[in-house]
Amino acid sequence: MEQEQLLKELLSKSDxxxxxxxxxxSKSLYAVIxxxxxxxxxxxxxxxxxxxxxxxxIDSYNESKGRLxxxxxxxTRNTTIDKLRSKGYNNSQKNHSADNFVYMLEDNSKTVNKIDAIGISRFIKKLKPKCIQIIELLFFQGYTQQEASEELEIPLGTVKTQNRNCMNELRTMINE
Structure with missing residues (x-):
């Protein structure tokens, strides 16, 4: 279904x-989460x-600012980060059984496949190493731009500029 038609349907709030x-x-958003x-x-x-x-x-979505x-x-990403930063979530993570860590290790390989399934990783691999590093931190590991700045030991403004440039480059590749 075309984005415009889906958007009209969504704005009508029909079941x-x-x-x-x-x-x-749902599948691609779940993979990110x-x-x-x-x-x-x-x-x-x-x-x-x-x-x-x-x-x-959905009423606040502005088509001129980007794709749906x-x-x-x-x-989705912000909701996930909010969850990760919540006190309840952090407290629940303190008492994991060993089984949970085995499960996480086993499922980690599947995560790569899920990301591949949405087709993003093949485009990201074509980017410059610096872009790959920034996108990995910001979008796949859930870092804020400030945290990425500290991790990479570069100024916050540089992270913001590089992120914008990398996302534009990625957008261009995807649209080709």
Missing amino acids: RSFTLLYDNY FNLIKNREEAEDVLQEAFVKIWNN YTWMLNI
Whole structure:
């Protein structure tokens, strides 16, 4: 379904539009969440929360500022980061059994396949090493730009500029 037609459906708030939205985007958004959280149940909860936010805020989407998927990805990523930073989540992570760590190691290889399934990794691999590093930190590891600046030991403004340039380069590759 074309983005414009899906957007019209979403703005009408029909039951069908939510189903279309979920069917078209749930797998790729889940892959992004799971890559950050690494817990199936928590990732499913965050996915549900993200879809509720997307559904409730669809009126605020501005087509001139970017693609619908990018807007939804930002909501999903921010929802995931909010979850990771919450006190409840941090407290629940303190008492994991050894089984959970085995599960995380086993599922980690599947995460790469999920990211590959949404087709992003093949484009990212074509970017300059600096872009790969920034995108990895910001989008796949959930770092803020400030945290990435500290990790890479470069000024915050440089991270912001490089991120914008890298995203533009990635967008150009995807649109070709």
